[in-house]
Amino acid sequence: MNAIVKDNRRDTTQATALIQSDAQALEVAEELAAIFVREAAERDRERRLPHAELEQFSRSGLWGITVPKEYGGADVSAATLAKVVARISRADSSLGHIPQNHYYALELLRLNGSPVQQQRLYAEVLSGARFGNAHAELGTRTAQDRATRLRHDGSGYRIDGRKFYSTGALFAQRIPTSAVDEDGVLQFAFVPRSASGLKIVDDWSGFGQRTSGSGSVIFDNVRVEADDIVPLQPVFEHPTRLGPFAQILHAAIDAGIARAAYEDTLAFVREHARPWIDSGHEQASNDPLTLAEIGRLTARLHAAEALLEEAGEVLDQVQDEANASAVAAASIVVAKARAITTEISLNAASKLFELSGSRATLAAHNLDRHWRNARTHTLHDPVRWKYHAIGNYYLNDTLPPRRGTI
Structure with a gap:
């Protein structure tokens, strides 16, 4: 299957719940898991992508539970987050896997994002937006190397490259990606799903995690604004x-x-x-x-x-x-x-x-x-x-x- 996907099926007519505590996060995860497990075997057998389940998942408020309290989130502990992910994964491991890089992006935003970036992107998440993933690459010397390039273009940037194992991108409103700038520094771009030149290819054919949508993402001269770029390299230095x-x-x-x-x-x-x-x-x-x-x-x-x-x-x-x-x-x-x-x-x-x-x-x-x-x-x-x-x-x-x- 090599379809280029254009529809991420976000329902903008329903409000997203706001979770306010660790206890509430665990309670909601338990309730959702009881629903998700019912057709988990059938979804896997038929490779039926969980669009409706993901909409329910993100609208539950669980995708915003790591947002800091000063920006309106519950800022749950890492121990609670792990329990939430484990509980959803116990019901359907593809559904538990899909938001992994979403939480990763929010943590990087906490560490390196400016207050303006944090305010804007955290607000998107609390309103129900899902962030995907486009990091891993084929053909590089090591898993840490990146061939995807970020270059200046007026007041913003352009991205060129190809990613694989992009879990979450298929269902996301933003596709965070890692790219090397003209100075050789690794950056993290929160690319909007609607960006021209961005292609998400449903070519995931793994025999496991079949409904995680872990396909490919192609960046062909994709425009990204400067305020959507967060430094990545310093978090490892x-x-x-x-x-x-x-x-x-x-x-x-x-x-x-x-x-x-x-x-x-x-x-x-x-x-x-x-x-x-x-x-x-x-x-x-x-x-x-x-x-x-x-x-x-x-x-x-x-x-x-x-x-x-x-x-x-x-x-x-x-x-x-x-x-x-x-x-x-x-x-x-x-x-x-x-x-x-x-x-x-x-x-x-x-x-x-x-x-x-x-x-x-x-x-x-x-x-x-x-x-x-x-x-x-x-x-x-x-x-x-x-x-x-x-x-x-x-x-x-x-x-x-x-x-x-x-």
Whole structure:
């Protein structure tokens, strides 16, 4: 599928709710998740893009919960944000994934945006606007390199380049993108969806996260105004929490997938598994091997969720008083959460088949989507480098690199 998408289907006739507290954010996430899970399997099977669900999602106010209080938002904690993302991802991991870069853009705006930019862009979000993503590129020497260029054009700029794995762009009103200016400095442009020369291509064909709309974005001489440009490079030259902030959201997505696979395993085994042949009982729970595996999964899942919550709490401590050692410590605890949630999401999704048998693979159940989603999303950045950074930190007192993948 290589359709160029022109309609992001935003309903401007309905008001967007304003969430005012962490508790309210969690309550709304719970209510939405109960709705989103109902047709999650069908959306995945049919690759039915969740336009209506995303409209409901953003109108709920959850896309504005990280906006600072002085600009009208709830400014929820990182721990709460991670719980919200995990809860939505547990219902439908594509829906949990889509706003990840939206929250990333809002965090960068908090760190490097001017007060005028913050006032204007935060107001857009609180009124229901969704920000997408156009960062990753193919063909560069490393994942951090950018070939997309930003050049002066009168009072504004022009952007040329191509991006892939642009989760969220398909459904967004603005497409934040990273580009290198004429001085070789990395900038962040909040490009309006309506900009001439901007093309969003629905060419995402991954076997997992199928409805995340993670296709390509093409910038062909796209005009962007100077007041839509925010510096990006300084957040990696000085200690900030942007990198671990991005990573905790990915960890939350994986935790949500793990929880969904775990709960579907329990439900399927209770309903379908044959009784242990030697027990004489009609309950699958008498099988000691099944019990041991469920026990192991339970312990690992609870440990992953606890580490995710701890990572959020540590991340909140460095929001306003960032220094090299504090940011490094936050990056490491988030890396631990990211590593463990990667492993438990894959393990829980795989054990689902082992414990449920061949009936779990029937298309009618579509339970394989959990493994497909976990396998696809956990490839976002290599977990082996997180263990390398963690070991180097504890053994050699070496601070992790400042970038969005640690």
